[in-house]
Amino acid sequence: MEYSFSKSTEALTSSVVREILKLTQGSRVLSLAGGLPAADSFPIQEMREAFNRAFDLGATALQYGLTDGYLPLREWVAERMKAKYMNVGVDNMLLTTGSQQAVDLLSRVYLDEGDVVLVENPTYLAAIQLFQFKGIRVIPVDADEEGMNLEDLSRKIAQYKPKMAYVIPTFANPTGKVWSMERRQGLLQQCKENNILILEDDPYGEIQFDGEAPYRSIFSLDEHPKNSSVVYTSTFSKIVAPGLRTGWALGDERVIQMMIKAKQAVDLQSSTIDQIALHQLLSNFDLVSHIDKIRASYKERMEWMNELLTRQQWEGVTWQKPRGGMFLWMTLPEHFVSADLLKIAVEEGVAFVPGEAFYAADTKKNTMRLNYTLLNREDTELAITRLGAALEKYSKVTV
Amino acid sequence: MEYSFSKSTEALTSSVVREILKLTQGSRVLSLAGGLPAADSFPIQEMREAFNRAFDLGATALQYGLTDGYLPLREWVAERMKAKYMNVGVDNMLLTTGSQQAVDLLSRVYLDEGDVVLVENPTYLAAIQLFQFKGIRVIPVDADEEGMNLEDLSRKIAQYKPKMAYVIPTFANPTGKVWSMERRQGLLQQCKENNILILEDDPYGEIQFDGEAPYRSIFSLDEHPKNSSVVYTSTFSKIVAPGLRTGWALGDERVIQMMIKAKQAVDLQSSTIDQIALHQLLSNFDLVSHIDKIRASYKERMEWMNELLTRQQWEGVTWQKPRGGMFLWMTLPEHFVSADLLKIAVEEGVAFVPGEAFYAADTKKNTMRLNYTLLNREDTELAITRLGAALEKYSKVTV
Known part of the structure; x- marks a missing residue:
């Protein structure tokens, strides 16, 4: 062969x-x-207890579930997102196998071979790999300590007609950088004007060292959830545990529904038991x-x-x-x-x-x-x- | 927007x-x-105990793991596969989020838009969806109670130059059909002669009602694992529980390694804790x-x-x-x-x-x-x- x-x-x-x-x-x-x-x-002991409570629910914990994810956990996430100025409902959300899968699903339903994605330079290597694996052109935009250079962004938009921008504006991987409010708003404005979808990856936002208020997500700065120019993704990997492989994506219902259909095709759903146990943990835990x-x-x-x-x-x-x-x-x-x-x-x-x-x-x-x-x-x-x-x-x- | x-x-x-x-x-x-x-x-009670034992391993149960999957579970699967005439090692295998993901990963690394996959008519609808989602042409081959019609197969191969054949030869979905040995060997032979990769999907093989010996997988009938013309996939969904979303794929090491690289890009890995708990279950359970x-x-x-x-x-x-x-x-x-x-x-x-x-x-x-x-x-x-x-x-x- x-x-x-x-x-x-x-x-x-x-x-x-x-x-x-x-x-x-x-x-x-x-x-x-x-x-x-x-x-x-x-939280090993608490997690162990949460899994035990999940098993108290009987066969549900081990059966197939919905592709969108376990509803009570989606409800919990929606509540938490509201505290961060993101007024979303469960229909604006799907649960994913880590936020990595959200990047994959969105790129599958939104990008074709040859399409252009703008990224900060440097940026998360697995996102670059994933885009390139799909035959997508990854075009870097110059950046400094404040975030993307808005003039270079403007040039690159004119030159490459990108369909999406992928950014990690808070405690970026690999640079640890935090984008200023001006850059967040500047990116959002330019993307809105040019009909470019922003994928905001926020795995580290909760891991903040200084005492200031949390940095506002770009998603929260935009109109949302309806017609949002942003799809936002985050994960329990850094605040609970990565081994549960549970992340989420937020966005306009049409985009989210399309991602759910793609997830049906690629793996039907993520682990039922992990999602139920996470919900059990969060209902009895001071996160x-x-x-x-x-x-x-x-x-x-x-x-x-x-x-x-x-x-x-x-x-x-x-x-x-x-x-x-x-x-x-x-x-x-x-x-x-x-x-x-x-x-x-x-x-x-x-x-x-x-x-x-x-x-x-x-x-x-x-x-x-x-x-x-x-x-x-x-x-x-x-x-x-x-x-x-x-x-x-x-x-x-x-x- | x-x-x-x-x-x-x-x-x-x-x-x-x-x-x-x-x-x-x-x-x-x-x-x-x-x-x-x-x-x-x-096995709810046994599974609960298995999760508890997984937590006895401490932080490992909740940390990131290898993309290929939890090694002791891969070793366990390799042993079980040997009893079914499939002499594979852990390097011929990756663990996936259900066998559905194996179909996705293989189609991503092996098929381009416009490529042709032959399938039985009718066949598993989620496989058809997945192929079509990737822009792959799905060409049905006539079939009867014994499996694919080998003459029609031959015609379709000549006409469409397919790159892959997707089959469920044992207790097919949706027909419940079992392919005869002649049809299994006929498909294998024609695919080998024409350099067509077979994706053998076997989620139901263990659910056999009559007293006969288990039906031989096409993978086991081929030379393997090196240079095998077959990639074989199965799952714990029907013999333990689907909510754990754990399946596996077997094949030539080059194909498997490529699927692992694709999995790195799409979701990094499946749930660590579910894989460890499954291994704990299987080590203390009369499967x-x-x-x-x-x-x-x-x-x-x-x-x-x-x-x-x-x-x-x-x-x-x-x-x-x-x-x-x-x-x-x-x-x-x-x-x-x-x-x-x-x-x-x-x-x-x-x-x-x-x-x-x-x-x-x-x-x-x-x-x-x-x-x-x-x-x-x-x-x-x-x-x-x-x-x-x-x-x-x-x-x-x-x-």
């Missing part, structure tokens, strides 16, 4: 992060690579306090990494201290190639994600992403020490 | 079955429509006895429905008594339209799936699919009585 794969598989590169994750599983390599929540952030604990814990870890990095005084190495989320984005001296550094780093016993994976174009090879949520205090210190050793070795080779 | 959906969404019809399922939820309508296992077939109980129970339900239908003596109505699986396929008199009958039937308080949804072409509108696994004895009797009343009303209208 001679296998002959589809055209799109040519663009199907394996995720660098997942490959590194596989490489480091069970080995002595300390990983700053993944986007894994801290294991001690999971707000739980998120406060995660914030405090991650802030402490971030501060610790920031302190360790500051102490190192690596020449020409810069980063912006994150205001939330799970990642610290680092820039090495201009001629450095972080992918080469990674090889030495893995030998030294530490892994990270080379920044080049996050660029759709105009790649900056001297960048890298460090996760600070997974490792404990001691391991983080050891990891940064090892990274220092790797940098020293690398510098000697490249000079 | 003017939404403009992708070309493929034009082909995106909502599943008739899922729509009927939604319609009948919580109403007095007795449903013979779905493909739902009997609620009393779920063989459990399946024997399901077989006995479903056989009894099938015999009961068969008896009720025989008693009715509806004129010109025929069916083949199923040898396994979950469905009975019924043919009405030639000029009847089962979709019209359904409207009356729902008023009478019973639902089924009109056969036309299962045809890619050459639709026979006088067919319908009845499920016999969900309802208990009393409700099945009531459902068939109501169906009789509907048929009587329908006959009066159409005469």
Whole structure:
């Protein structure tokens, strides 16, 4: 048998992060690579009890359910979204296998091969991969600390006639950046004027370190849910646990209904029991306090990494201290190639994600992403020490 | 905002079955429509204990895992497959969100828009939908009680140059049919000669009523796993519970690796906790006895429905008594339209799936699919009585 794969598989590169994750599983390599929540952030005992209560419901917990998702959980999410100025009902929502699936479903029902999606440069690598896998053109828009450059956005809209813009405006992956209100409104306005759908990916919005009010989602700034120019997606992965693979998408009912039909075709529905157990958890759980604990814990870890990095005084190495989320984005001296550094780093016993994976174009090879949520205090210190050793070795080779 | 959906969404019809399922939820309508296992077939108590043991593993149960699936569960599946003459290792396998996702992933990595897939006529409607959603041409091959007609297969291969054949050779959905060994080997041979990949969907193979040895999968008849012309998929949905959404796909490592890469892009992975709990269940559970109980129970339900239908003596109505699986396929008199009958039937308080949804072409509108696994004895009797009343009303209208 001679296998002959589809055209799109040519663009199907394996995720660098997942490959590194596989490489480091069970080995002595300390990983700053993944986007894994801290294991001690999971409400294990409460979750166990929630699953037990789910089983009290009998066969329903193990039977097929609706493609849209478990109704009581959708109702819970709708209530929570209202507190964030997003006035949605259950018909504006579907539950997905993580927010990753929301990106897939929307791109399947909204984009054809050759269509253009605008993204920040750099942005979430799995979104780039997914768009390219579908034969969609990914066009990066220049960005600074405040978000997308609105002039470059305007140019790119005129030049490429995009059908969608994909953004992570709050604690972006990989940069940890927060978009200013001006940029949020600027993107929304330009997209509305040009009939461009915005996909707002917000997995990290709850993980905020400073004391300010939560940042407003772009979805909440638009008219909604009817005729919204935004589809919003988020997930329980970072505030409860990723192993339950439960996310949600919000939008105009017509868009959501189309995504539900697509989900029927691709996997019928996500896990019934996980959705029921999540609802059981949330009905008997102080999620707000739980998120406060995660914030405090991650802030402490971030501060610790920031302190360790500051102490190192690596020449020409810069980063912006994150205001939330799970990642610290680092820039090495201009001629450095972080992918080469990674090889030495893995030998030294530490892994990270080379920044080049996050660029759709105009790649900056001297960048890298460090996760600070997974490792404990001691391991983080050891990891940064090892990274220092790797940098020293690398510098000697490249000079 | 003017939404403009992708070309493929034009082909995106909502599943008739899922729509009927939604319609009948919580109403007095007795449903013979779905493909739902009997609620009393779920090992609820054992599953509850398995989840509790999964939580004993601590944070692992709630953390991200590998895209391929939980390794101990893959090892368990590989062992079970060996007993069915399929000598596969864990690298020939990925776990999926039900076997439906295996169909999606394979079609994404193997088929381009305009490619041709051969199917039996009729066949599983969600597979037809999925292929058409991707812009793939679905070409039906004539079939009789023994499986695909090998001469028509040969003609269709010459005419359409298909890239794949999708089949359910054991207790097919919707017909309940079992392919003969000759047809299995004939399909395999013709596909090998013409470099056509076979996707063998086997969700119902374990639900066998007669005492014979299990029917051999086409995958097991081919050289495998290396260079196999077959990708085989099955699921825990019918032998444990569908709400866990756990299926698997087997094949040549190159094909499986490509499907894993696609899965990375579409949803990263399926539920961690469900896979771990399933493994915990299977490590402490007599699955063989459990399946024997399901077989006995479903056989009894099938015999009961068969008896009720025989008693009715509806004129010109025929069916083949199923040898396994979950469905009975019924043919009405030639000029009847089962979709019209359904409207009356729902008023009478019973639902089924009109056969036309299962045809890619050459639709026979006088067919319908009845499920016999969900309802208990009393409700099945009531459902068939109501169906009789509907048929009587329908006959009066159409005469």
